Amino acid sequence: MNESVALPFWLELVTAALLLTGSLFALIGAIGLVRLKEYFQRMHPPALASTIGAWCVALASILYFSVLKQSPVLHAWLIPILLSITVPVTTLLLARAALFRKRTSGEDVPEEVSSGRDRGN
């Protein structure tokens, strides 16, 4: 790669803006985790980092390297796709475990909605 290639100013501007936006949302997500008090409320803010945060950083990477290499470099977009497939697994597990614990300790959470028979597939 030729290091002396001058990148267009608009590219640096857009990349920086995307990176800053992504980091800002990730930071707000972290602040929310500290600031909010109730468990289920605190499950929401970290999703900021795994959605807009990851999207902006991936987009910045795609844009920057596509212009740098003069051809589409799209593999960074796999990160948001794979995140959106895997994050629900842990989130569901955490939510179910928290509900179970809060019910056993008699806290104010909704009754179990499970009714009828398991459909088994």
Added chain:
Amino acid sequence: MNRLFPAPLLSVALFVLWLLLNLSVSPGNLLLGALLGILAPILMAPLRPQHAHVRRPWVIAKLIGRVGLDVIHSNLQVARGVLRAGNTPPRSAFVHIPLDLRDAHGLAALSMITTVVPGTIWSELALDRSMLLLHVFDLDDEPAFIEHFKHTYERPLMEIFE
């Protein structure tokens, strides 16, 4: 044909994934990608005997676009809620949503959508799949929220999977 490609869409997805990860379409990578696309679904098939039937690509594209916009909107809402949490705590609540969607793959897709949208968390599904318990970060109008949820997410998924 069916024995060689138990899940054709998955085969194509794995093939594309391999080429994208390697950023090359050299013959070697084409061969490895094809091997992955053919072998992985065959090896996985016994673990998941039920097959997904996906229809209506146009509805899928519209749903993905819609979810993308909702994610951005919900991000701004949750960010605002976090920053204002000192003065006005968000009106978090559990919502019971009666479901009409029964297909296992459709429900899996629905759980992905609710988790990816930061304002909602999939909390519990009834065993007979008739009711969903959802935790909402900032709930304004419960009937309107349920109507929006069923209309924008559940109905397209029923068209795609059922």
